[in-house]
Amino acid sequence: MSRNRSKQNLKRAAVDRLEATFDRLAGRQNDTFDHRYRRRDGDYSPKLLSVDRDRELFRECVRQDYVYLMAQKFAAAPDFLAGLLPQSVLGRAQNGHGWFMDAKGQPLLFADATFDRVCSVLEGLTQLGHRQIRSWRNQQIDRLLKHLEKHFLDPLIPLEDEQGPLFGIDFFKGRMVAGEPFIKGLVLAGQMDDPDCRQRSLALLPFDFNGFELELGYGAQEVVRPERLVQLSLGDTGARAFSSAERRHLVELEVIVDEKKIYDYPEFDQAYFRRCLGDGVCDDLALLYIGRSYGFDAMLGAFLSDAVDTYDKFLEQCHPGGMDGYLVNQLVSLSYQNCGASPVEEEELARLINFAAKLNLPTTRLSSSHRRLIQYESGSDQPTLLQHWKFLVGEKLPRIHLGFSRELAEKFYQTAFLRFQAAGLPVPAPQFMGKG
Numbered sequence: 001m002s003r004n005r006s007k008q009n010l011k012r013a014a015v016d017r018l019e020a021t022f023d024r025l026a027g028r029q030n031d032t033f034d035h036r037y038r039r040r041d042g043d044y045s046p047k048l049l050s051v052d053r054d055r056e057l058f059r060e061c062v063r064q065d066y067v068y069l070m071a072q073k074f075a076a077a078p079d080f081l082a083g084l085l086p087q088s089v090l091g092r093a094q095n096g097h098g099w100f101m102d103a104k105g106q107p108l109l110f111a112d113a114t115f116d117r118v119c120s121v122l123e124g125l126t127q128l129g130h131r132q133i134r135s136w137r138n139q140q141i142d143r144l145l146k147h148l149e150k151h152f153l154d155p156l157i158p159l160e161d162e163q164g165p166l167f168g169i170d171f172f173k174g175r176m177v178a179g180e181p182f183i184k185g186l187v188l189a190g191q192m193d194d195p196d197c198r199q200r201s202l203a204l205l206p207f208d209f210n211g212f213e214l215e216l217g218y219g220a221q222e223v224v225r226p227e228r229l230v231q232l233s234l235g236d237t238g239a240r241a242f243s244s245a246e247r248r249h250l251v252e253l254e255v256i257v258d259e260k261k262i263y264d265y266p267e268f269d270q271a272y273f274r275r276c277l278g279d280g281v282c283d284d285l286a287l288l289y290i291g292r293s294y295g296f297d298a299m300l301g302a303f304l305s306d307a308v309d310t311y312d313k314f315l316e317q318c319h320p321g322g323m324d325g326y327l328v329n330q331l332v333s334l335s336y337q338n339c340g341a342s343p344v345e346e347e348e349l350a351r352l353i354n355f356a357a358k359l360n361l362p363t364t365r366l367s368s369s370h371r372r373l374i375q376y377e378s379g380s381d382q383p384t385l386l387q388h389w390k391f392l393v394g395e396k397l398p399r400i401h402l403g404f405s406r407e408l409a410e411k412f413y414q415t416a417f418l419r420f421q422a423a424g425l426p427v428p429a430p431q432f433m434g435k436g
Contacts, residue, residue, distance in 0.1 A: 046096045046107040051117055058093070058110055062121040065089050065099035073376040075383040080168030082126040083136050087313060088371050090118045115314045134265060134316040140167060141308055141315075141323050145330060148186075152334050154179055159300070167307045169374065171386065177297035180343070183331060185290045185301030187344045190328035192286060192353050193309065194321075195220045195275050200346065201353040208360045209422035215359045217278030221312070221322040223263050224271045228255045238272045247273065258320045270318050279358040282367045284388060284403070286356040288416050291392050292425055293352075303373065303385055310370035355423055362415045368403040377401060391416065394428030 051058045069085050076084070092098040096107025119130035128136065144166055151157040156176045159165060165172035191197045198218040208214045219238060229237075232255060242250070250256045256273075257263065283306055291299035308324040319326040335343045358364055373385045377400040380387060390397055391413050400409050413430035420427045 046109045047102075048109050048111060051110050051112050051114075054110075057108070058113070058117075059121045061100045061108060061110075062089055062093065062118055063125065065092055066122055066125060068099055074371075075170045075374045075376070075385075077164070077168035077170070080140075082128065083133050083140075084310070084371060086118045086122055086126070086133065087115065087310070088369070089122075090115050093118065131265075131316065134314055137311045138315050138317050138323075141311055141327065144304065144308065145327050148183075148327075148331060149334065151179065152183070152331075153338060157182055166304065167311075169307075171383075175300075177300055178295075181294045181298040182301040183335070184294055184343045185298030186305045187301075187328050187331055187342075188290055188298075188349060188352055189286060189302035189305035190308070190324050190331075191344065191349055192281055192356070193218070194325060197349055198276075198353060201350040204347065204350040205354040208354075208357075209419065210361050214354065214357055215278045216276070216353070216357050217274065217280050218276050219272055219274035221270050221325075222256045222273050223258070223268050223318055223320050224256055225254060226266065226269045228253065229271060238274045241275055241277045242273050243275075247275075260320060262317050262319055265316050265318070268318065270313065270315070270322070280367075281353060281356045282358050282364050283356075283373075284366055284368050284384075284412070285364070285416060285419065286352060287373075287385065288388055288392060288420075289352055289355045289423075289425075291389060292420065292427060296389055299385075299389065306373065307370050351423075355419060360419065361422070362418055364407070364412065364415050365405040366403045366407045366412055372403050391430055392427055394431070396431045396433050399432050399434065 049057065066085060066089050069088055070078075070081060074081060089098075090113055093100050093110045093113040096109040100108045100110070102108060116130040119126070119128070119133050123129050126133070143161070143163065147161050147166065148157075155178065157179045159169075159172035159175045159177060195218040198216055202214065202216060206213060219241075232253070234255075247256065251258055257268065287299055287302050287306075290302045305324060305328070308327055309322070312318075312323045315323065321329075332342050332344075335341065354360065358367070368384055374383050376383055377387075379400045380398045382390070384402060387397060387400075387409075397409055397413065401407065402409055402412055410430070410432060417427060417430055
């Protein structure tokens with residue numbers, strides 16, 4: 001029985017891959033293949049490969065995966081997708097997801113894949129080299145910061161400038177937002193990942209909704225000297241927790257550099273160092289909380305902060321704490337200069353982090369990436385971010401899957417509904433189209 005089932009699974013994988021190829025070539029949106037093999041059973045053990053040793057296979061998988069992702073529907077301009085999606089391809093290469101599998105459905109893991117190597121393969125498709133993409137990403141963050149500085153005191157802030165919608169988001173075109181809640185949402189989302197803010201949050205609100213001690217992981221983006229990182233063979237610095245003493249030692253060894261200034265690639269780059277093990281914050285729940293508490297304009301501000309956090313991962317110029325942290329600090333400084341106070345109070349941030357912590361109750365695995373938030377999931381007529389707002393205002397929702405974990409919308413929105421009840425923030429019970 002098990003041998004027959006294994007043969008059937010292999011045949012199914014080959015057929016689904018072929019159908020996905022046909023759909024892609026025909027310009028049809030089809031992410032069924034990608035979703036079905038996101039979670040695999042025991043028949044599919046991963047195969048570890050090397051970018052150098054298996055160069056041609058790596059190049060082919062990268063190209064196929066990028067073209068596949070570009071064929072999906074997004075609420076963003078193609079030139080922005082060309083600068084965004086190589087990051088998604090990298091994650092899929094390192095984890096054996098998407099098109100990084102053989103004809104039998106076996107995941108192909110390229111643990112030594114890097115952003116630059118992915119971009120180099122895609123240069124013929126994107127017309128951009130890895131240094132150009134890194135520089136372009138810096139330009140988009142700088143563009144946002146200058147736009148916010150220009151309009152900081154305006155009662156209404158446009159979400160586009162002379163170059164078009166910020167971050168290429170199509171539903172930003174022609175949209176104005178109220179300045180105060182927009183800035184508040186942006187700063188809240190920008191601070192919720194900061195390790196010091198998370199520690200203070202746990203000190204203020206240490207318990208989950210059932211009164212048990214809340215578990216919360218956190219870490220920080222550090223500027224590093226890549227060659228020294230390699231020399232010490234630290235591996236995945238996000239896989240273990242580094243103590244304060246260990247971090248200080250890495251600064252002494254000049255692996256981590258923390259002087260507050262701009263650093264240039266490739267002499268310097270960034271790496272995530274975990275400081276406390278455990279699950280972090282669900283970005284989807286954070287967006288919902290900010291939307292419910294401060295309105296849609298604040299939710300859009302938080303969404304933009306999430307975009308900066310995504311683009312920040314691979315830059316030509318970086319700053320200790322990440323460019324997202326740098327941007328938020330600039331906004332807080334402007335707020336003190338003009339208003340005499342921060343746009344966000346400590347208790348507001350603590351309530352957000354507590355509400356959105358993955359291990360608060362009910363627990364969740366979901367946390368949509370920026371790519372997922374702007375994607376039209378199969379069966380939806382709107383990107384995920386706008387689906388979240390539909391939930392908050394009580395509109396009927398499609399029965400779709402969300403995020404990398406492919407969580408059922410029914411399950412996620414019920415989780416959100418129960419958390420809002422526990423937090424004393426009533427929202428309409430989720431309603432769905434069609435039969436369950």
